[in-house]
Amino acid sequence: MRRCGLGTLLDDIDSHTSDSATRATMTTAPTVAPPRAALIKTPAWSRRRRFDRVRRGGDRGSPVASASSSSDRSNLAASNLRELLAGDEILRAPCAHDALTAALIERAGFKVGFMSGFCVSAARLAMPDAGLISYGEMEDVGRHITQATSAGFPFIGDADDGYGNAMNAKRTVRGYARAGFAGILMEDQRAPKACGHTKPRCLGRDEAVARVRAACDERDEGPGGDIVVFARSDSRSAMDSLDEALWRVAAFADAGADALFVDALRTKDELRAFCKVAPGTPKMANMLEGGGRTPICSPEELQDMGFSVVAYPLTVLGAYVNATERVLREIKEDGYPDESRLPTFESLKATCGFPGYYADAERYDVTSGK
Numbered sequence: 421m422r423r424c425g426l427g428t429l430l431d432d433i434d435s436h437t438s439d440s441a442t443r444a445t446m447t448t449a450p451t452v453a454p455p456r457a458a459l460i461k462t463p464a465w466s467r468r469r470r471f472d473r474v475r476r477g478g479d480r481g482s483p484v485a486s487a488s489s490s491s492d493r494s495n496l497a498a499s500n501l502r503e504l505l506a507g508d509e510i511l512r513a514p515c516a517h518d519a520l521t522a523a524l525i526e527r528a529g530f531k532v533g534f535m536s537g538f539c540v541s542a543a544r545l546a547m548p549d550a551g552l553i554s555y556g557e558m559e560d561v562g563r564h565i566t567q568a569t570s571a572g573f574p575f576i577g578d579a580d581d582g583y584g585n586a587m588n589a590k591r592t593v594r595g596y597a598r599a600g601f602a603g604i605l606m607e608d609q610r611a612p613k614a615c616g617h618t619k620p621r622c623l624g625r626d627e628a629v630a631r632v633r634a635a636c637d638e639r640d641e642g643p644g645g646d647i648v649v650f651a652r653s654d655s656r657s658a659m660d661s662l663d664e665a666l667w668r669v670a671a672f673a674d675a676g677a678d679a680l681f682v683d684a685l686r687t688k689d690e691l692r693a694f695c696k697v698a699p700g701t702p703k704m705a706n707m708l709e710g711g712g713r714t715p716i717c718s719p720e721e722l723q724d725m726g727f728s729v730v731a732y733p734l735t736v737l738g739a740y741v742n743a744t745e746r747v748l749r750e751i752k753e754d755g756y757p758d759e760s761r762l763p764t765f766e767s768l769k770a771t772c773g774f775p776g777y778y779a780d781a782e783r784y785d786v787t788s789g790k
Contacts, residue, residue: 492645494646497572499572501602504531505648510719510722510728510730511532511730512532512730513729513731514731514736515733515735515737516533516534516575517540517737518540520772522568523568523569525569526569526570532576533565533574533576534605535562535576536578536737537549537553538733539737540557540558540561541553544557550612550615551580551611555583558577559596562577562596562600563600566600567600574603578605579596579606580613584611585627585631586627586631589606590642592606593638594643603647603650603678604647604648604649606635606649606652607653608628608631608632608652608655608668609621609623622658622659625668625671628653628668628672629672632675632676635649635677636676636677639676648678649677649678650677650680651677651680652680653669653672653681654683656685656686657713662685665685665694666682666697669694669698670698674698677701678701679701679703680698680703682694683706684712695725704727704728704730706733707735708733709732709735710734
């Protein structure tokens with residue numbers, strides 16, 4: 421897939437103005453970036469990335485020799501995700517917070533899932549998405565999620581801010597690949613990070629791009645194997661600037677990111693403007709129901725804009741919270757829940773895998789005389 425370099429991006433959009441009133445009324449948003457005078461010098465390494473990188477898993481033609489260069493670095497889930505991203509249909513990715521919700525997402529027929537940091541922090545710690553959950557806790561949940569789904573089923577793991585600097589980001593990529601993730605989402609926030617629809621704070625440009633480059637280098641050269649790198653910017657909220665967000669994701673693509681995401685875009689015109697950056701690099705949107713900053717759009721509308729993936733970050737967790745509060749209220753007030761709104765014991769056992777367990781156990785039963 422062809423990437424859009426920063427020089428090309430700037431040449432194409434010099435005439436763009438960052439005036440907010442103009443942007444709010446435009447009907448077809450152009451590819452945009454800050455005027456040349458506003459740009460800091462782009463480090464040379466952000467322009468040196470290989471644009472002919474192999475897009476399917478395994479051999480990526482890494483220019484740096486490593487101990488793993490002769491070993492098998494393939495990742496079936498990552499290969500499947502790359503194939504899906506290259507398709508014509510937008511991917512719908514509900515978000516899981518544990519192994520059971522991951523298994524339910526696959527059972528419902530979705531082609532891809534997403535592990536949400538917001539949801540894992542809430543479900544595991546009962547704490548907000550504010551940098552309180554650690555790399556080890558997220559990796560542990562991720563390993564359970566990938567083991568609860570079929571081999572090769574693609575799950576994208578939220579890696580927050582990479583849990584530190586560029587070197588921490590490399591370790592996070594390695595750990596997520598070894599945990600079985602197909603993809604990893606990493607943002608440009610500084611600690612303590614926060615949900616992009618709340619009060620995020622971003623790194624400076626150089627450090628943000630360096631973190632992405634480190635993640636991509638680990639993907640290409642590290643012992644963990646292949647993984648699809650989704651690079652995210654929260655600068656639309658943190659810096660209140662669409663121009664800054666678009667500059668950053670263009671730089672992330674130039675540094676080697678496989679896919680891009682800008683959180684908390686505020687209008688459909690902003691969504692369209694994002695899709696015009698780095699042509700050929702898949703874009704992700706998220707639909708946060710109930711009061712998020714991004715307008716809710718149908719998958720078909722997002723696909724027409726140019727998106728390849730749409731995530732539903734809080735939908736499953738929100739349904740879980742509502743259902744739990746309702747049944748607890750019924751027990752407290754009525755002494756017994758409304759059974760018509762609960763699964764039968766048999767269906768719940770099936771959801772948890774009892775039939776398969778019993779069938780498998782019979783193969784090793786030495787007491788029945790068979």
